[in-house]
Amino acid sequence: MNSPPKLHPGLNLGPAHGDDHEAAENSIFGFWVFMMSDLVTFGMFFALYATALHATAGGPGPKDLFDLSSVAWQTGFLLVSSLTSGLALLHVKTHHHRSGAAIGPMLFWLLATVALGGLFLWREIGDFQAMAAQGALPTRSNWLSSLWALVGLHGLHVSIGMLWALVIALGVLLRGVDQRWKLTLLRWGVFWHFLDIVWIAIFSFVYLGGLR
Amino acid sequence: MTDSLCGNLTWDSIMLVKAWKDPNVNNLITAGAAAMIPVGALMVPLLLLWTGWWRPLFRDWLASVDHKKIGVLYIALAVVMLFRGVVEGTLMRLHHATALHGGVLSPDHFNQLFTTHGTTMIFFVAMPLITGLMNVVIPLQLGARDVAYPRLNQIGFWLTASGGFLITISLLIGQFATGGWSAYPAYTGSIFSPGVGVDYWLLSVGLSGIGSTLSGVNFAVTLYKLRAPGMTFMRMPLFLWTSLCVSILLVLIMPPLTVACITLGLDRYLGFHFYTNDLGGNLMNFINLFWMFGHPEVYILALPAYGVMSEVASTFSAKRLYGYPSIVVATMCIAVLSFLVWLHHFFTMGQSALVNAVFGIATLIIAIPTGMKVYDWLATLWRGRIRFTTPMIYLCGFLVLFVIGGLTGIILANPTIDFQVHNSLFLVAHFHNVIIPGVVFGMLAGLHYWFPKVFGFRLLESWGRTTAWLWIVGFSVTFFPLYVAGLMGMRRRAVDYADPAIQPYMIVAAIGSLILCLAFLALLGTILRSILLRKQLAVPLGDPWDARTLEWATPCPPPEYNFAVLPEVTARDAFWEAKENGTAYAPVEKYEDIHLPPPTYYGLWIGAFASVLGFAVVWHIGWLSLLGLLGSIAVPIAYALLPYREIILPAAEVQKQDEAWRCAARETDGVTRDEEAHATNRGLAKPDELEIEFAAAER
Ligand code: HEM
Ligand SMILES: [Cu+2]
Numbered sequence: 031m032n033s034p035p036k037l038h039p040g041l042n043l044g045p046a047h048g049d050d051h052e053a054a055e056n057s058i059f060g061f062w063v064f065m066m067s068d069l070v071t072f073g074m075f076f077a078l079y080a081t082a083l084h085a086t087a088g089g090p091g092p093k094d095l096f097d098l099s100s101v102a103w104q105t106g107f108l109l110v111s112s113l114t115s116g117l118a119l120l121h122v123k124t125h126h127h128r129s130g131a132a133i134g135p136m137l138f139w140l141l142a143t144v145a146l147g148g149l150f151l152w153r154e155i156g157d158f159q160a161m162a163a164q165g166a167l168p169t170r171s172n173w174l175s176s177l178w179a180l181v182g183l184h185g186l187h188v189s190i191g192m193l194w195a196l197v198i199a200l201g202v203l204l205r206g207v208d209q210r211w212k213l214t215l216l217r218w219g220v221f222w223h224f225l226d227i228v229w230i231a232i233f234s235f236v237y238l239g240g241l242r
Numbered sequence: 243m244t245d246s247l248c249g250n251l252t253w254d255s256i257m258l259v260k261a262w263k264d265p266n267v268n269n270l271i272t273a274g275a276a277a278m279i280p281v282g283a284l285m286v287p288l289l290l291l292w293t294g295w296w297r298p299l300f301r302d303w304l305a306s307v308d309h310k311k312i313g314v315l316y317i318a319l320a321v322v323m324l325f326r327g328v329v330e331g332t333l334m335r336l337h338h339a340t341a342l343h344g345g346v347l348s349p350d351h352f353n354q355l356f357t358t359h360g361t362t363m364i365f366f367v368a369m370p371l372i373t374g375l376m377n378v379v380i381p382l383q384l385g386a387r388d389v390a391y392p393r394l395n396q397i398g399f400w401l402t403a404s405g406g407f408l409i410t411i412s413l414l415i416g417q418f419a420t421g422g423w424s425a426y427p428a429y430t431g432s433i434f435s436p437g438v439g440v441d442y443w444l445l446s447v448g449l450s451g452i453g454s455t456l457s458g459v460n461f462a463v464t465l466y467k468l469r470a471p472g473m474t475f476m477r478m479p480l481f482l483w484t485s486l487c488v489s490i491l492l493v494l495i496m497p498p499l500t501v502a503c504i505t506l507g508l509d510r511y512l513g514f515h516f517y518t519n520d521l522g523g524n525l526m527n528f529i530n531l532f533w534m535f536g537h538p539e540v541y542i543l544a545l546p547a548y549g550v551m552s553e554v555a556s557t558f559s560a561k562r563l564y565g566y567p568s569i570v571v572a573t574m575c576i577a578v579l580s581f582l583v584w585l586h587h588f589f590t591m592g593q594s595a596l597v598n599a600v601f602g603i604a605t606l607i608i609a610i611p612t613g614m615k616v617y618d619w620l621a622t623l624w625r626g627r628i629r630f631t632t633p634m635i636y637l638c639g640f641l642v643l644f645v646i647g648g649l650t651g652i653i654l655a656n657p658t659i660d661f662q663v664h665n666s667l668f669l670v671a672h673f674h675n676v677i678i679p680g681v682v683f684g685m686l687a688g689l690h691y692w693f694p695k696v697f698g699f700r701l702l703e704s705w706g707r708t709t710a711w712l713w714i715v716g717f718s719v720t721f722f723p724l725y726v727a728g729l730m731g732m733r734r735r736a737v738d739y740a741d742p743a744i745q746p747y748m749i750v751a752a753i754g755s756l757i758l759c760l761a762f763l764a765l766l767g768t769i770l771r772s773i774l775l776r777k778q779l780a781v782p783l784g785d786p787w788d789a790r791t792l793e794w795a796t797p798c799p800p801p802e803y804n805f806a807v808l809p810e811v812t813a814r815d816a817f818w819e820a821k822e823n824g825t826a827y828a829p830v831e832k833y834e835d836i837h838l839p840p841p842t843y844y845g846l847w848i849g850a851f852a853s854v855l856g857f858a859v860v861w862h863i864g865w866l867s868l869l870g871l872l873g874s875i876a877v878p879i880a881y882a883l884l885p886y887r888e889i890i891l892p893a894a895e896v897q898k899q900d901e902a903w904r905c906a907a908r909e910t911d912g913v914t915r916d917e918e919a920h921a922t923n924r925g926l927a928k929p930d931e932l933e934i935e936f937a938a939a940e941r
Binding site: 055056059060063064066067068070071073074075078081082085086087089168169170171172173174175176178179193197200201204205210214 | 459468493500508513523524527531885
């Protein structure tokens with residue numbers, strides 16, 4: 031029978047991967063569906079933030095708090111980490127369709143992504159500390175609550191993505207780049223890029239918009 | 243100050259101790275109910291040990307990833323919780339019968355009752371019922387071996403169960419919220435509700451909500467990707483269409499609820515200002531988030547019921563579903579429109595008249611596709627070979643009563659009228675009028691219809707019919723008087739009333755609620771009695787109702803893998819067509835090995851840690867929260883790193899099982915519809931003359 035080619039949104043392993051590629055469709059499609067749910071979650075936090083723009087209750091506002099140079103660094107780290115995560119996946123795609131391919135380069139890019147995520151978090155936490163030092167805690171106003179929750183949720187996602195990458199690294203070392211870990215990597219890739227997109231929205235809407 | 247070992251938990255938090263120290267009526271009622279928990283927690287394990295059932299329970303059920311078993315677990319959870327919900331509803335009705343200027347229950351106790359009743363009924367009765375039924379039916383109707391992610395399915399169940407655990411344990415330890423099932427701040431904020439009640443609400447609803455999101459993802463992928471060869475969208479049985487809409491809704495509308503829970507939690511635990519009265523807090527945001535979830539939620543509950551009713555109508559009149567494409571379109575329209583009407587739950591909260599008008603009209607429009615469906619169902623019955631089995635009685639009750647509920651909904655959709663009756667018993671009557679004849683009747687009809695598929699034997703018709711009539715009568719007697727009481731001015735969520743003219747209606751409603759209790763007991767009776775008579779009621783050959791869709795093309799109960807070979811679908815009512823062509827039980831040429839997911843305790847572990855986490859967070863027990871959190875993270879990591887081996891069932895074994903069933907079916911002489919409810923019905927159908935004549939007329 032002539033079945034349609036198996037494809038899913040995002041990076042595909044390709045027919046060279048045989049069964050692994052076939053199995054990817056359902057797994058990755060489902061993860062996209064889940065990400066859509068997560069997107070709505072972020073959407074709701076954005077909506078809460080939008081309604082809170084003027085609810086500073088006499089406390090500090092965007093112009094008093096935002097440090098664009100730090101945010102620019104964070105953006106840089108995250109964008110580059112998207113590149114390295116993509117390189118990890120590309121290496122799997124181009125090398126791991128046959129057994130015995132070296133896992134070193136893939137691990138390198140994976141851990142580089144984790145490191146860049148760490149740098150991002152380091153700067154982000156620094157920003158939060160600076161805000162706290164100025165008394166801009168989430169308990170101060172509705173606007174600050176919304177800001178801490180929205181940006182914090184993104185930061186939480188980044189941490190989860192990093193933990194996930196470490197688990198993948200461990201799993202690949204233990205069991206090799208088999209079908210299960212290939213699919214996990216693909217899902218993780220979708221997740222990591224998703225974080226980047228959400229960050230772009232936060233960067234433009236919250237930070238650039240706030241200093242307008 | 244909180245103690246570091248036990249957090250805010252003290253001896254006095256335990257209801258039984260509280261009732262001992264202060265034995266008033268309210269405490270005694272709660273303590274009586276609460277006492278059932280430790281008694282149950284002691285009795286059930288003892289019983290399991292004594293009978294030796296614990297081993298099969300764990301091995302065959304709790305470790306199973308079979309969608310049918312997980313579905314049964316969901317439904318069992320729902321029935322247990324329904325017991326609590328019905329008792330609480332009845333208690334409130336009995337209280338109101340005497341509550342002219344007062345009554346038995348204290349206001350605080352009454353508030354807890356309607357809050358737990360509402361929360362339990364929606365999140366732990368209605369939701370598990372629909373998820374359970376979808377679990378059982380989707381893969382079978384689809385011609386698939388399981389859902390897309392069997393393990394995720396198990397996790398979803400245990401998250402729901404841990405939510406159910408929290409709301410149950412709140413009866414014994416501490417107390418539940420008093421802010422209604424919708425938990426509006428600022429009342430539910432930490433200033434006005436300082437205790438643990440709202441925290442219990444947040445965590446039980448939040449955890450089960452995550453479970454529902456996962457189920458939604460799972461079902462959506464199953465329906466998109468695992469359809470049997472040839473099962474195009476327009477060949478899917480209607481229940482699958484409604485399930486697809488429900489899955490999409492679940493994926494998109496659970497997040498607002500989760501966000502509402504998280505943000506209210508941040509307000510309560512960490513002093514954020516999302517919904518407080520001061521420092522810019524905006525409680526309308528919560529109300530919007532809640533109903534962005536809450537309105538589509540009612541369609542999540544109602545759509546599967548429409549699906550069941552469509553299957554029931556066509557099976558028990560032996561006719562194709564009338565106007566299938568129009569019902570499909572109507573279902574989709576309802577799903578889309580359900581996103582656009584949430585504001586009708588708070589017309590009175592200060593929007594402009596224009597905004598209210600827009601949402602009012604959007605709400606009215608939903609009546610059009612829904613009305614269309616009602617006509618389609620009626621036309622399906624028209625000149626069919628109708629049998630008045632239990633599901634058909636529910637269908638008739640549904641057609642009459644649900645339409646009345648819908649009509650009162652149309653009344654409420656008009657903002658000017660809503661201003662008069664908002665938050666009155668008129669509203670309570672309205673939503674029970676759509677939920678009980680709609681959702682509950684639908685689910686009970688589905689339970690009767692598919693019970694033999696899962697367990698291998700039918701439910702007793704005599705008991706089933708009595709039960710159905712008790713539900714219909716009980717519902718009408720309980721809730722129709724509430725319309726009148728509402729129009730006379732009685733508020734909802736009010737512990738008492740001052741107008742003596744209302745009391746007669748309350749007395750009638752109380753009597754009705756007792757009939758509903760009987761109906762619940764009769765439901766249990768039906769199941770128990772049928773279990774005792776299961777030999778007589780067995781329908782091993784698989785098709786007791788002369789049905790039309792693929793789930794009946796398997797033995798009752800089906801093997802774990804459902805289909806020995808995946809069916810090829812060439813028409814809408816695939817199994818009916820196969821029966822007409824005489825190929826339904828034809829021998830299969832070639833069998834292949836079947837891969838099955840291995841049993842696992844993954845879900846159970848997640849549920850256990852989630853319950854610990856929830857309980858510890860409610861009581862501010864730091865170390866235990868950390869333990870629950872770390873456990874919830876460690877379990878997925880551990881399972882990801884452990885080896886995963888599928889079970890392979892060899893083709894020869896599959897062939898042996900499948901051929902035995904096919905041969906038996908070919909060698910048995912089936913029964914006609916006259917004998918459907920007799921012991922001679924072994925699950926093989928033989929068309930009778932009436933059926934053939936009607937079918938010819940239909941063409
Ligand atoms: C079985 C018989 C039932 C009885 C006797 C009953 C009775 C009641 C009563 C007395 C109330 C409080 C009305 C008030 O506010 O004054 C109530 C509220 C409610 N009921 Fe039921 N009910 C029943 C079944 C159900 C079912 C099956 C569901 C849903 C699946 C349901 C969902 C609700 C909800 C959501 C509320 C609102 C709670 C709130 O105000 O927050 N009930 N019911
Ligand atoms: Cu609504």
